[in-house]
Amino acid sequence: MxxxxxxxxxQLFYTVPDHARHAFKEGITSISHRSKTFESYFQKATEGLKELLGIPTDYFIFFTGSATEVWEKSIQNLVENSSMHLVNGAFSNRYFEIAKQLGKHAQKMDAPLGQNFSSIPITNYGTELIAITQNETSTGVSLTNDFIREVREKNSEALIVVDAVSSMPYPALDYSQIDSVFFSVQKGFGMPAGLGVWAVNPRCIEKAESLLARGISIGSYHNLPTLLLNALKNQTTETPNVLGIYLLSCVVEDFLRIxxxxxxxxxxxxxxxxxxxxxxxxxxxxxxxxxxxxxxxxxxxxxxxxxxxxxxxxxxxxxxxxxxxxxxxxxxxxxxxxxxxxxxxxxxxxxxxxxxx
Amino acid sequence: MxxxxxxxxxQLFYTVPDHARHAFKEGITSISHRSKTFESYFQKATEGLKELLGIPTDYFIFFTGSATEVWEKSIQNLVENSSMHLVNGAFSNRYFEIAKQLGKHAQKMDAPLGQNFSSIPITNYGTELIAITQNETSTGVSLTNDFIREVREKNSEALIVVDAVSSMPYPALDYSQIDSVFFSVQKGFGMPAGLGVWAVNPRCIEKAESLLARGISIGSYHNLPTLLLNALKNQTTETPNVLGIYLLSCVVEDFLRIxxxxxxxxxxxxxxxxxxxxxxxxxxxxxxxxxxxxxxxxxxxxxxxxxxxxxxxxxxxxxxxxxxxxxxxxxxxxxxxxxxxxxxxxxxxxxxxxxxx
Missing domain, CATH: 3.90.1150.10 (Aspartate Aminotransferase, domain 1)
Structure with a gap:
């Protein structure tokens, strides 16, 4: 043991090695990402995630190489000028650093180490995006739905993006109070690393499209309009981690059964x-x-x-x-x-x- | 059959299912990407690739989510204003499109469909980066070392980046004539998809650093200086496709044995x-x-x-x-x-x- x-x-979820064995035996690792078979795994994974996590049907779910990638892509696609980062540890701080690296006017509010933001009054930050790390992997500090609701109430115009990397599928998020959530699969889903999951609502798509229309670069193959164009066909832009998406479709099914x-x-x-x-x-x-x-x-x-x-x-x-x-x-x-x-x-x-x- | x-x-290379079985059995899919064990696989994969492909020792090898990602990252990190794309099919054309999406002054030269550039005189393109798709997956057109050498001779100041996505490990490239090469592993290496490999020489690192020093955004977690900082420790910036890197280290060893x-x-x-x-x-x-x-x-x-x-x-x-x-x-x-x-x-x-x- x-x-x-x-x-x-x-730790891998106990069913994963068997699902992987099946994938290798059945040649799933060699299928085309433009095939009907791949599309069925994409659909099963994304629809299963919506059912499991209670994500509204009008959200879109995309796959990236990592949750780190979503830090970058969310800033590129959802921020023209400014973002506000609620920093409760090292990983929320890296999200802030990435926004700065991308040339945005990024601000942060630091919680004392090992604490949430209960000692800090929430105000209107006058920003385009508020980054909330719902579960800070470095400190073990978690934020509540009530807190997120208060941030939203005071900042109704901002997009609220929730990093739930090391808590999913546990948190019952209130999706009416947030615009996007992302996580990776090597934690709560018990899978091999190498796949990020990014859920966004239509407000996020509109924001990316408005930036693009105004000539602002939002990246290329993994910008939101391109991800969406492919996801509507249950496909990905690039040749993705097919095995990872297949395993996720299986694990989500297992979790739904439990x-x-x-x-x-x-x-x-x-x-x-x-x-x-x-x-x-x-x-x-x-x-x-x-x-x-x-x-x-x-x-x-x-x-x-x-x-x-x-x-x-x-x-x-x-x-x-x-x-x-x-x-x-x-x-x-x-x-x-x-x-x-x-x-x-x-x-x-x-x-x-x-x-x- | x-x-x-x-x-x-x-098709998977015949040893891959056994390597994967070993990885699941030994818990390699659960190891930390900051552990000595991971570093040993990273090192074995990158050093093995250099030996197998004859890549000079002063090159650096990085891992991305896909070769598509390298299209984006190479433009972001190596081009301030302009790139020239030698287009011999749909995939070289997508590389060109990505450069345009990223706001660069991208130009292209189209070969007639199903042909190489033998009918088109090579000149000095007055550009920062020349993208050469050594093996165009859509048309089956391949370019020779002699052709690449001629491009280099007429464009000694430009960085030459070679897309060898669907030919590696076959081509014996002349690395003295190029600055960077990239490929993915689900083709010639017979592995599951979800991993891109990007090799660059010191000229590429210098170019990225010079862009950064002049305040130009070169992306965040996967920009060349950040990739390098981690690769020098045999690590990656983000939690990577650990299984993919492990399998690559095994397949490269198999190929070296053959x-x-x-x-x-x-x-x-x-x-x-x-x-x-x-x-x-x-x-x-x-x-x-x-x-x-x-x-x-x-x-x-x-x-x-x-x-x-x-x-x-x-x-x-x-x-x-x-x-x-x-x-x-x-x-x-x-x-x-x-x-x-x-x-x-x-x-x-x-x-x-x-x-x-």
């Missing part, structure tokens, strides 16, 4: 027992103190000087947590809590943590 | 017997008449009204050629000739073609 609890790439309600309940349960263990532990504690800001899918533990000892102890028993991020590399451990991690595994790991003194 | 002869995605000389000889042999059959055939003929322009890796046959009948006949015997491209969709067939296609398969297919009257 060797359970990968790093927050991404993470039911999103059960996936969310199990995620809540596993998070609850781990946070409970951290509250009571003499050597470890939750980095995020405010319970309403505690991520259910990336649980970050302050371990101080005991990090390596705890990590080694868990590894000896088959559980491999992630290191802390950046300056917290040596003093924290991060525990992914994805559908690939079973209740039984979490119970066993929490027992081990409780037994460590 | 079901042999895929479409020019991409194409030897590039033998791969090229077998490619020549298979091309020779198919072109020979086309020369003698009452219903089919080579689309590219000039032998020096005939691609060895994508062999395009004019079949007129007999296309569907010939395609069905070959399919019944397990061989699936690709359709023609664009306006030639119904009147041509395209035969990939990659390392995944064995001599024995080609001999059998050529027998079938010869027996068809």
């Amino acid at each position: 060797n359970i990968n609890l790093t927050p991404g790439p993470s 039911g999103i309600k059960k996936i969310r309940q199990e995620t809540d349960y596993k998070a609850a027992i781990l946070y409970q263990a951290l509250r009571a532990h003499p050597l470890m504690s939750a980095f995020v103190k405010d319970e309403s800001a505690q991520s259910k899918t990336v649980i970050v533990a302050d371990c101080g000087e005991h990090s390596i000892r705890i990590s080694n102890y868990l590894s000896e028993h088959g559980f491999n947590p992630g290191e802390g991020y950046g300056e917290k590399k040596k003093s924290q451990l991060r525990f992914a809590n994805f559908p690939a991690h079973s209740k039984e595994q979490y119970e066993r790991m929490v027992d081990l943590i409780e037994n460590l003194r | 079901n042999i895929n002869l479409t020019p991409g995605p194409s 030897g590039i000389k033998k791969i090229r000889q077998e490619t020549d042999y298979k091309a020779a017997i198919l072109y020979q059959a086309l020369r003698a055939h009452p219903l089919m003929s080579a689309f590219v008449k000039d032998e020096s322009a005939q691609s060895k890796t994508v062999i395009v046959a004019d079949c007129g009204e007999h296309s569907i009948r010939i395609s069905n006949y070959l399919s019944e015997h397990g061989f699936n050629p690709g359709e023609g491209y664009g306006e030639k969709k119904k009147s041509q067939l395209r035969f990939a000739n990659f390392p995944a296609h064995s001599k024995e398969q080609y001999e059998r297919m050529v027998d079938l073609i010869e027996n068809l009257r």
Whole structure:
């Protein structure tokens, strides 16, 4: 037994190796991305994602090489001049940096490390795009629907883009309050890395088209109008990661069979027992103190000087947590809590943590 | 038996399913792209490619989501104002279109359909970048090292970027005459799609850095300085297609074991017997008449009204050629000739073609 609890790439969902074996056996890796067979996988993946996550039918879903790519493409396609980035850790800060690299007037608001924005009043930012990292993989800080709703209320004219890279499929987002969401598949979907998923509503398409009409460069093969033109045929612009899209169509079907309600309940349960263990532990504690800001899918533990000892102890028993991020590399451990991690595994790991003194 | 002869995605190289099985079994799909293990695959793939293809040691090799992405990134990073595109088919024309979309002053020179540029005098184009599609997948027109050398001689100041998407690893390019080459892995390398390979020399890095220093946007996470910063650590900027990079490291090792000389000889042999059959055939003929322009890796046959009948006949015997491209969709067939296609398969297919009257 060797359970990968790093927050991404993470443990494969248990069905994935079989789906991959089928793909190789049936020659799915050699099919044309212009074939009816490919179109059926594209359609199954995108329609399945809408059903699983409750994404409205008028949204469009596109595939990219990574979620990092969506950072770039969302700025290029949705921002003429200015974006506002709500920064709650290293990854939301990279999104901000990318906007600056692309020559936009990017501003940011930093939450204190390990906290959400509850101490910072939300105002009208007078900006075109607000970037919200719903689940910050570096800190384990999560933002609520209520918070996103408040941002929207004060900024009705801005496009709200939500990075849910390390929480999907867990969060029940209120899509009436956002315009776009994106994530990658090597975390909550338990798949091999190499595929980003980008959902946008018609407002985003209109914005990209208006930039294009005014002669502003919005990129080429992966700009929104080009992605849309192909997605309407259940195709992609370029030769994509066909295997990845096929595997996603299979995993989404598996998740639909299990039911999103059960996936969310199990995620809540596993998070609850781990946070409970951290509250009571003499050597470890939750980095995020405010319970309403505690991520259910990336649980970050302050371990101080005991990090390596705890990590080694868990590894000896088959559980491999992630290191802390950046300056917290040596003093924290991060525990992914994805559908690939079973209740039984979490119970066993929490027992081990409780037994460590 | 079901042999895929479409020019991409194409037949898997025979070792790939086993390599993939190993990757899933050993948890390679879950490893961190910041781990030593990943770095070892990155290094094995890039150093192996240099050895296999004879790429000079001072070149850098980067990974993208697709070769289409390299069209975009090469223009963004290597062109301030103008590029010249030698267009010998639909894909070289898309490269040209992308340069225009990115707001560059892009010019093109069209070869007559199915021909190379032998009828067009090469001059100094007074441009920053010259895009050469060494093997045009839509027409089966291939360009020689001598031609590239002449372009270089007349344009020593321009960067020469070679699209070898559907010919690698076959062509023995003269790297002293070019500055960059790119390709994808679902063709000659017989791998699942979803990975582009981009090799650049130091002149390309300098050009990107000079654009950046002058405040020109060269993109973000996949601009050349950022790709380089990570590649020097055998890493990638984003979470990449880890499985793809691992499989490439394995296939390159397999190809090195076989030897590039033998791969090229077998490619020549298979091309020779198919072109020979086309020369003698009452219903089919080579689309590219000039032998020096005939691609060895994508062999395009004019079949007129007999296309569907010939395609069905070959399919019944397990061989699936690709359709023609664009306006030639119904009147041509395209035969990939990659390392995944064995001599024995080609001999059998050529027998079938010869027996068809």
